[in-house]
Amino acid sequence: MLLEADVHAYLFLSFSLLAVGVYGLLSRKSVIRMLFAVEMIINAANINFVIFSAQRNIDGEVFTFFTIGLAALEAAVGLAIVIVFYKRFGEVIPSKIKNLRW
Amino acid sequence: MVSIVYATIAVFFLGSILAFLIGHYFKKWASFWVAAITGLLGFLFSCYIALNLGEKPIIHHFNWFSFGHFKVPLGIYVDNLAIIMALIATGIGFLDIIFSRGYMEEDESPERYYFEKLFFIGSMVGLVFVSNLLGLYIFWEGVGLCSYLLIGYWYWKKSAAEAALKAFVMTRFGDVFMLAGIIVAWVFLGTINFQELNGLALAGVFSVKLGLIISVLLFIGAIGKSAQFPLFPWLLDAMEGPTTVSALIHAATMVNAGVYMVARLFPFFDYSHALIVVAFVGALSAFIAATGALAHTEIKKILAFSTMEHLALMFVALGVGSAVAGVFHLMNHAIFKALLFLAAGAVIHMTHHTKDAFKLGGLLKYMPQTGFLFLVGILALAGVPPFNGFFSKDWIIASVYEYGNPVIFWLTFIAAVLCIAYGFRLWFVVFTGEPSENSKHAKEAYPIMLVPLYVLAAMTIIIPFFKEKIVHFLAGGEVHEPFFLNLLVATLTVMFVLFGIVFLVYYKRVISTAKFLAHPLGKGLNEFLYNGWYVDAAIKWLCRYVFYGSIAKAIEWIDIFVIDGAVNGVAKLSLACWDRCRKIQTGDVIDYLTYFVAGVVVLVLITIFLV
Amino acid sequence: MSGNIYFWIIYAIIIFSAIIALEASSLLWAAVSFVVLLSEISLVYFGLNMPVLGGVQLAIYAGGVTILVLFAIMMIGESYKKPPGKAVRAIVLSFSLLIVGVILSFLSAIDTFPFKTYSTELLGTVFVEKYSFFTLVLGFIVAAILYMANAIITKKREAEKDASRS
Numbered sequence: 001m002l003l004e005a006d007v008h009a010y011l012f013l014s015f016s017l018l019a020v021g022v023y024g025l026l027s028r029k030s031v032i033r034m035l036f037a038v039e040m041i042i043n044a045a046n047i048n049f050v051i052f053s054a055q056r057n058i059d060g061e062v063f064t065f066f067t068i069g070l071a072a073l074e075a076a077v078g079l080a081i082v083i084v085f086y087k088r089f090g091e092v093i094p095s096k097i098k099n100l101r102w
Numbered sequence: 103m104v105s106i107v108y109a110t111i112a113v114f115f116l117g118s119i120l121a122f123l124i125g126h127y128f129k130k131w132a133s134f135w136v137a138a139i140t141g142l143l144g145f146l147f148s149c150y151i152a153l154n155l156g157e158k159p160i161i162h163h164f165n166w167f168s169f170g171h172f173k174v175p176l177g178i179y180v181d182n183l184a185i186i187m188a189l190i191a192t193g194i195g196f197l198d199i200i201f202s203r204g205y206m207e208e209d210e211s212p213e214r215y216y217f218e219k220l221f222f223i224g225s226m227v228g229l230v231f232v233s234n235l236l237g238l239y240i241f242w243e244g245v246g247l248c249s250y251l252l253i254g255y256w257y258w259k260k261s262a263a264e265a266a267l268k269a270f271v272m273t274r275f276g277d278v279f280m281l282a283g284i285i286v287a288w289v290f291l292g293t294i295n296f297q298e299l300n301g302l303a304l305a306g307v308f309s310v311k312l313g314l315i316i317s318v319l320l321f322i323g324a325i326g327k328s329a330q331f332p333l334f335p336w337l338l339d340a341m342e343g344p345t346t347v348s349a350l351i352h353a354a355t356m357v358n359a360g361v362y363m364v365a366r367l368f369p370f371f372d373y374s375h376a377l378i379v380v381a382f383v384g385a386l387s388a389f390i391a392a393t394g395a396l397a398h399t400e401i402k403k404i405l406a407f408s409t410m411e412h413l414a415l416m417f418v419a420l421g422v423g424s425a426v427a428g429v430f431h432l433m434n435h436a437i438f439k440a441l442l443f444l445a446a447g448a449v450i451h452m453t454h455h456t457k458d459a460f461k462l463g464g465l466l467k468y469m470p471q472t473g474f475l476f477l478v479g480i481l482a483l484a485g486v487p488p489f490n491g492f493f494s495k496d497w498i499i500a501s502v503y504e505y506g507n508p509v510i511f512w513l514t515f516i517a518a519v520l521c522i523a524y525g526f527r528l529w530f531v532v533f534t535g536e537p538s539e540n541s542k543h544a545k546e547a548y549p550i551m552l553v554p555l556y557v558l559a560a561m562t563i564i565i566p567f568f569k570e571k572i573v574h575f576l577a578g579g580e581v582h583e584p585f586f587l588n589l590l591v592a593t594l595t596v597m598f599v600l601f602g603i604v605f606l607v608y609y610k611r612v613i614s615t616a617k618f619l620a621h622p623l624g625k626g627l628n629e630f631l632y633n634g635w636y637v638d639a640a641i642k643w644l645c646r647y648v649f650y651g652s653i654a655k656a657i658e659w660i661d662i663f664v665i666d667g668a669v670n671g672v673a674k675l676s677l678a679c680w681d682r683c684r685k686i687q688t689g690d691v692i693d694y695l696t697y698f699v700a701g702v703v704v705l706v707l708i709t710i711f712l713v
Numbered sequence: 714m715s716g717n718i719y720f721w722i723i724y725a726i727i728i729f730s731a732i733i734a735l736e737a738s739s740l741l742w743a744a745v746s747f748v749v750l751l752s753e754i755s756l757v758y759f760g761l762n763m764p765v766l767g768g769v770q771l772a773i774y775a776g777g778v779t780i781l782v783l784f785a786i787m788m789i790g791e792s793y794k795k796p797p798g799k800a801v802r803a804i805v806l807s808f809s810l811l812i813v814g815v816i817l818s819f820l821s822a823i824d825t826f827p828f829k830t831y832s833t834e835l836l837g838t839v840f841v842e843k844y845s846f847f848t849l850v851l852g853f854i855v856a857a858i859l860y861m862a863n864a865i866i867t868k869k870r871e872a873e874k875d876a877s878r879s
Contacts, residue, residue, distance in 0.1 A: 003723070003760035005716030008818055013724050013757070015814030017731060019807040024735040026696050026803035032785065036734050036747055039778065043754050046770075054761050054828040058839050061766055061831065066847055068773050069854040075778045076861040079785045086789050098689040699806050706813055710820065 010051040017044035030092040031085055035078050042071040103154065104162040107178050107231055110147040110188070113140060114224025118217045125213025134203050137216040141196035144223065148188045155185055163233065179233035179296060182575055183429060187230040187362055190436045194354045195223040197554035201444050202346040204551035205451050215255065219350070222248035226355050230362060235284045235294040235320075238363065242280070242327065245356045246273050252351060253343040265339035272336040272641075276326020283319030286312075296366050303373035313374030320367070321380060324360030328413045330387040335638035337410055341402040345447030348402060353409050353439035361416045361432055368425045381421025385510045388414035388517035390635050395524040397631035401446045401459045404528050408483060409439055411517055418514050419498045422505035426577045431494035433572070434565065438482035438491055441558035445476040448547035448555070449532065456540040459528055464537030468544040471552055473533045478559040480529050484522035484597065490565040495521075499593060500584040519593060523600045530608035723760075727753045740786045747782065751775040762830045777858055 017040055024037030046064050053060025082092065089096045117140025125133025151160075163177030180188075199219065206212055225244030232238055247270075254266030288294050290312055291302060302308060324330075329337035329352075340352055351357075364371060364380060371377050391411035395404045412435045419428035449465065449472060456462055466473040482489040485496065495518055502514050547555075565572070573581060607615060619625055633639060686697070716724075730753065733746040751774040758767035840848050 003717055003720045003757070005720040009716040009720060009724075011818035012815060013727065015811050015818070016724075016728060018814065019811040020728060020731040020735070022699055022810055023803050023807035024731075026692060026699065026806060027735075028692055029735065032740065032782070032789070033735050033743070035782070036743065039747075039774075040731055040734075040750070043751070043774075047754065047757060050758060050761060050763065050766065054763075058831050058835060059843075061763055061836065062839055062844055064766055065769060066851060068769055069851050069858070072773045072778050072858050073854055073861065076781055076858060079781050080861075080864075082785055083788060092789060094692050095690060097691045696802055696806065699810070703806070703809055703813055706817070710817065 007051060014044045014047040028094055031082050031094055032092060034094065035082060039075060103160050106147060106151055107160055107180055110144055111224060111228045111231060113143050114220050114227060118220035121220060122213045122217035130212055133213040133216045137199050137220055140220055141199045145192040145196045148192045151180065152185045152189060175234060176237050177233040178231045180231055183365060184230045186433060186576060188227050190433060191223055191226040191355050194436055194440045195350055197557060198346050198350045201551050201554045204548040205346050205447050206344065218248050218251045222351060229359055233295060239281065239284060242359060245359060246270060249351050249356055252347040253340045255343055262342040265342040269336040269340050272333050273326040276323045276333055279319045280323025283316050286319065287316045299367060300369040303370040306373065310374055313370065314376055317371050317374045317376030318379060324363050325383065328357045328360030329410050330383050330414060330417065331390055332637050334410055335634060335641060337406050338403055341406055345443060345450055349440050349443035349447065353443050354436040357409065357413055358432055361413065361428060364420050365425050365429055377421045380417050381510050384414040384417030384421055385513035389513045392517035392520035393631045394634050397628050399460050400457050402457060404524060405442055405446060415498055418510065419501060422501050424501040426573060426581045427494065427497040427501055429576055430573060431498060434490040434494045437558055437561050438479050441555060442479035442483060444555055445472055445479060448472045448551050452547055453540045453544045459531045461538055462532045462541050463535040465541045465544060466533040468541060469546050472547050475555045475559050477529060478562060480525040482562045484525050488566065490562045493566055493569055496590060497583055500586055500589060503586055503589050504584045519596045519600060522597045523604050526601060526604045527608055534609055723753055723756060744782055744786055748775055748779050761828060765833055765836055
């Protein structure tokens with residue numbers, strides 16, 4: 001075990017990745033960046049699962065398997081949406097989504 | 103016996119509805135026959151009750167409604183006082199219905215008239231038969247309603263409609279105080295039954311101040327209904343109604359309700375030291391009325407002031423302590439005042455609705471019988487010896503003299519002796535002298551109108567023979583009648599002198615009143631008396647500037663700016679909030695995500711730190 | 714919050730690659746740094762003595778998801794305009810999230826240092842005995858991913874064919 005770190009350090013890693021992901025989600029770059037950001041958030045949650053699993057029991061690790069699989073699936077679906085978005089609007093700026101007004 | 107009493111009250115109400123329906127759907131004047139039969143039936147029932155009334159009064163109580171422990175009772179209590187008043191109401195009512203067949207001959211819808219008239223008589227009979235203040239109040243409002251309907255009978259005339267409204271509102275104003283008195287009595291004394299109230303007063307279980315408050319509040323209602331100072335202007339304007347209405351309601355029946363109430367609660371008023379208030383109000387009203395009648399020129403308005411004066415005399419009699427004198431005078435007054443009003447009605451009808459006395463003259467040649475009957479009425483009114491007015495009026499003056507208060511005595515005395523002055527002024531102006539154009543077209547009154555007049559005139563002559571019996575019946579025992587020979591002589595002398603003055607001025611036309619009226623002092627005095635000592639103007643001023651101008655306007659301002667302002671303010675506030683909050687929904691999904699994340703952060707913080 | 718130097722290096726790489734993935738002006742370089750990010754995360758798993766999980770992360774994420782993203786980027790092209798406005802609110806929010814998270818982590822008092830090691834047999838046993846149902850589902854999920862990737866690729870090809878035809 002080359003990495004020796006405190007639980008708090010790992011949690012700090014997880015939350016900082018979450019912070020970066022939230023930043024990417026809310027800043028209005030292209031929709032593909034938002035997809036990257038979602039993947040980052042999911043990975044942050046996975047790290048959280050794993051670190052607690054390393055302390056307690058194995059169920060956290062098992063759950064992470066499922067999470068990874070599902071996240072991949074969701075990424076695929078999201079990319080399909082992005083492609084449709086591009087076909088509709090011609091560009092990938094998220095400000096184009098404005099139909100939820102009033 | 104109890105059922106006969108209820109039947110007496112019920113027959114009038116049923117008869118009123120029946121008269122209206124039959125008159126409306128069959129022939130018009132069939133309603134008269136129904137009304138006449140109903141009136142006669144009611145009178146016969148009352149006579150039957152009077153003859154069979156033993157020592158004990160007829161009592162019956164029932165519970166009208168109750169919720170929980172709070173019970174609202176009603177019932178009847180018929181004793182000598184009640185049956186005398188019922189006899190007056192039904193008897194004079196019957197004669198009035200007969201008379202009205204002639205008087206209302208030109209009317210388009212007599213069924214409406216008879217409906218309201220019978221409803222009125224029924225309410226009056228109910229008023230005197232009922233046993234507690236609540237029933238009294240119910241029927242009080244009933245007679246007030248019929249008075250409003252009948253004064254405004256010719257509703258297309260603006261003056262009549264306004265007069266009806268004025269009468270109703272003014273009496274209503276008094277009734278509010280009466281209702282307050284009833285409520286105070288009910289809350290603090292626990293009962294509103296007449297006999298129980300009198301019993302409490304005789305036992306002396308409550309404080310005199312409480313009794314005084316209740317008595318004064320109830321008396322203000324009586325002031326309104328019986329047209330005493332300051333709530334009397336409605337009686338003058340009420341002469342807009344048909345004369346038969348004035349005869350029955352505003353001379354013989356409704357205005358007596360106030361006197362009846364004070365007589366009923368006489369022990370209560372006596373204990374509460376309220377009788378002195380009654381006497382003062384009565385004396386003042388009598389003086390105002392007698393002097394006012396001297397200044398008016400319309401027949402009916404003079405008679406209206408005379409009514410007010412005699413009612414005031416009754417209140418004075420009650421106030422100085424002799425209730426029997428008051429009720430006896432009530433009975434006599436009903437008879438001769440009804441006679442006078444009906445005779446005046448005959449005059450007005452036969453001269454094609456000439457109301458001003460000074461436009462008539464020399465009518466004796468054209469309407470001899472009416473003139474003679476009118477003279478009988480005037481003599482009874484003035485208190486000339488063999489007629490019934492003399493006995494009761496003299497009793498009252500003697501009682502006041504015995505009571506001793508100089509102010510009350512002089513006011514009452516002057517008012518009493520002025521009766522002969524204005525009475526004969528009226529008679530001389532209308533029936534003697536040069537006939538005017540209006541008089542020349544007059545014919546004698548119809549027989550159907552003359553018969554009731556003869557009956558009433560006969561009663562004014564016959565009643566003095568039965569005076570002892572009647573007084574015994576009223577008082578339920580022996581009663582002390584004060585007698586002061588020097589007072590009697592003084593009264594008769596002053597009356598003779600006044601008669602002489604009036605004789606010279608209006609019959610012989612030796613002295614003329616024109617110079618007196620031309621002088622500014624005389625003119626001012628005449629104006630003052632004519633306008634009822636400007637009480638009417640004062641009331642109007644008070645209503646316009648104080649009630650309407652200040653209080654009502656202030657409340658209206660509060661209603662518009664404070665209450666409505668609050669409601670509108672809520673609406674404006676919510677609109678403003680909506681306007682701000684609307685801008686959150688930009689439609690941009692990233693903004694929504696931002697709010698979402700911010701909400702999550704806030705929730706987590708709350709969960710950590712507050713839970 | 715003590716840690717090895719290696720841990721902090723990996724931390725720095727992860728954060729930097731994440732920021733670059735979001736801010737790079739060229740989509741290609743963003744994708745590259747995305748791959749780096751995913752690989753470093755799998756390194757973290759390896760460092761916690763979970764090789765299976767690390768391998769799965771590499772296979773599915775760094776393999777599958779990256780290919781998907783690359784296909785999408787190929788279809789869309791390198792068009793990237795500067796976004797309007799500043800992202801102040803986003804920065805504030807993400808920072809506040811970080812603070813909250815750190816506070817949370819310190820409040821939930823965990824202080825056992827020794828991390829356990831799980832053998833692969835144990836992992837497999839738990840998979841089969843406790844989560845067998847979900848394991849089957851996982852298999853289906855993997856199959857679905859492959860199918861989905863195929864669908865997207867075919868769609869892209871059809872779109873290109875349509876574009877070239879018309």
